[in-house]
Amino acid sequence: MELRVLGPVEIWTDTNRNSLDGAKQRTVLAALLLAGGRMVSDRQLSELLWGTEPPTTMNAQIYTYVSRLRKLLRDGATIVRQRPGYLLRTTTARFDFAEFERLSGAGREALREERHADAARHFRDGLSLWRGPALTDVTEFLADVELPRLEEARTAALESRIEADLALGRHAQLIAELTGLVATYPLAERLRAQLMTALFRSDRQADALAVYDAGR
Template sequence: MDFRILGPVEARRDGDWIALSGSKVHTVLAAMLLAHGRVVSDSRLGALLWGWDPPVTASAQIYTYMSRLRKLLGDEVEIVRRQPGYVLRAPGARIDVVEFERLDRLGREALRERRFADAQALLTEALGWWRGPALSNVTEFLLEAELPQLEEARMLALENRIEADLALGMHEQVTAELTGLVAEHPVRERLRAQLMTALYRCGRQADALQTYYEGRKVLVDQLGVDPGEALGATYQAVLGGELGLRGAGAARGRSDVPTMLPAAEDGFVGRSAELSLLTARLAAGTNRPRRLLVTGMAGVGKTALAVRAAEESAGHFPDGQLFAELCDQDGTPKDAGEVLVRLLRALGEPGLDGGSPRATDRDELVRLYRARTSGKRLLVVLDDAVGDLQVAPLLPASPQAAVLITSRARLARVTGADTVALAPLDDDESLAVLAAAAGAERLRDDPDSADDLVAYCGGLPLALAVVGARLAARPSRPA
């Protein structure tokens, strides 16, 4: 059984079209398909069929439509009465919106992982399920309730497919399509930015700039707002000549991508729940800034956890991973300007030698850093922060970026939901850390001393690692 709603609502059995008569029957079927196996209440069905003014006989009419659908669809489909409404079950049926959503999800994952050819193929297949305007033969009430989100999903998939096309060097092939899309959707800034990119790569820099100026005027006239971050960053990139083609192969192995993460510690033990929480939060695709904090007392393992989480999440940040220590070894906080210079050098910013006036102008460094990070999928790890004032200039200007901070203090810029407070390790985890550093046999030979050492270290990974290293360096001495 095949069901289709991405176009006129249809049902087919073995390729043969099932005659469904009337917009009301199509509406009831579409509403239950869109519920994805959940109960659709009578009140919801009434609103989708008749709006705010359902007839007195609404329940009886809904019952009639359900009976008619059961007869038309046959035994392959169950339409079951479940208070307070109905649920449709169709095991093994193929539903176009479900296939679209599955392929769209896989395509977005491939795009995040910079597998551009896979992303293009998956998103093209996803968009192929659309046969025209969705839900074109249902009531106006269902159309108003469901069409906007379906159309938005289609537009996002289309924008993602075009992003993959551009990454694969297909700017000439998509320029005409983008021109039509921008004319149809003049306030969609991502489409306009993509058209600017395609025009620039076709050698039409003046047209790319004109596209920006037209978009800025439309946004001001229609919405009263200035161009957003993505469109503004594309404009600056056109002016700076930074939109040259990076092919798919070059993108996967680009030498200009900063990778500043220190080596993860060997023998990382424990913290599985905290590590899972951080990696899941870093992997979540979002257009809102992600700022995560790992806090706890000195020596509790904040840096080790942050580096491990950053290393495991690196694939979600194809534009690079930055790392900065915010305190000297004696605990003195570093000046934010000094840290910015180091990060900007890693991002490829020229002219920041020690004697350069730009290297000492704090405001200029902040401006350069925000320009360099705008629109990029970066992971920034800020280690041992002393407070919000030190962190503020180091936050990237991109909602696709994530910042992972370690600090002994709680930071006002990070919500409680995004704060991981580390407690000392328990005895078993402590013993595992000590064994990883000193050798398991060494501790098995003298278990009482091993227990004493674990107790002395108080569950602090740093203390356990130091003690383990000293044991390993003195193999002839007892624990």
Template sequence: MITIGMAVRDEPRFGVLGPLTVSADDGSRVALRGNRLPALLTELLFHANRWVPARRLVAVLWGDNPPKSHMSNLHTYIHRLRGRGIPIEQSDGGYRIRVDVTDLDLLTFHAEADAGRRAARVGEYEIAAHHLRRALDQWRGTDACAIDQPHLELEAARLETERICVVEDCVDAELACGKAGQLLGELDTLVRQYPLRERFAAQLMRALAATGRRAEALRVYQRTRHTLVDQLGIEPGRHLREVHEMVLNGQ
């Protein structure tokens, strides 16, 4: 018996922000053997809810040297994915996978990040931090996506940059909520991992100053400045300099 008001799900869930995963509605994992089925599925998922031309999928699967039977083979691979419960639609020129936002971690990541940024713009920092952390929780590791797939290397690099920007936005929101002390360990790790990201350095300086550790904050500035000069031949940007002045002035 179905209880009224309770959703009955029969769609799989997908993960690409980490190793590719496909989970059936009962939570069991769907196995995709070989190389071509995962490559085909990741291409469709990275363009979820949009039509992907068949010629693009052929290029993904075989590069510049497809077999004479490439269209027949492509249809076979699509049929195999459908046989595993994966909803793929076909048009004259291509294929599309329809996925709800909650059923693909990539879509969830974007939706939560957008919600967090909207909240931050109107000063609702607790709500912003909640959404931004939910966005970051979609990532299973930070080694760029389901991507032992060469055709998605550029997408993976772009997404990794976007993830870092979401981390920065989240830290700003949490600093605005007065969580400086809770962020010190995370920020120290981030500054060491990304020594050229001035925003992380500025955030660590703000957190240290907020917890009464001004001398350490000034050392972060000097260390970051030396790194920028040595590796890029540039001085710190305006924002980092402004934070440095604030710390010097005890603000």
């Protein structure tokens, strides 16, 4: 079983995707997964589902979402009632963000040890787990809370992967990718510096200075 939040929130068993009933059920699953084994209180779940205006049937609805998720999770993961909330324990299930964090950690260790080929591979494998914008089909309340840290983790891994590739002398191959990234994230200083480095090492000093001037 695979539990996914790096894109649409999904439960996969083998090659089959299990249907989740709407944004609120996906929100409960994603909130429990992203808590990393910690208890999420009923009040927290309510705020992530309905903001500051929960319905009077809040507790009953949360119970219904949890009951339906338990049937879908089977033996791969278990949702436990731990008052005043719930926690999710994974057993055999694979959680894509946890795997991304594991690979990113391995990449950072390899980068510190100057094993640049290993670092680039680990970061690339981790980034391949992203299937588009994370949490694309949850409530706005959960997205506002969790999406910034997920995107920050992805950007950090991407910048570190590029650092490893630059150390491996792949500057010419990186220029097109970095040009697009800088256009998308014009205030990302590390990406801009990496583009300047790639241009300079490709004997394009004038272009590197132009990138600097545009950033300034």
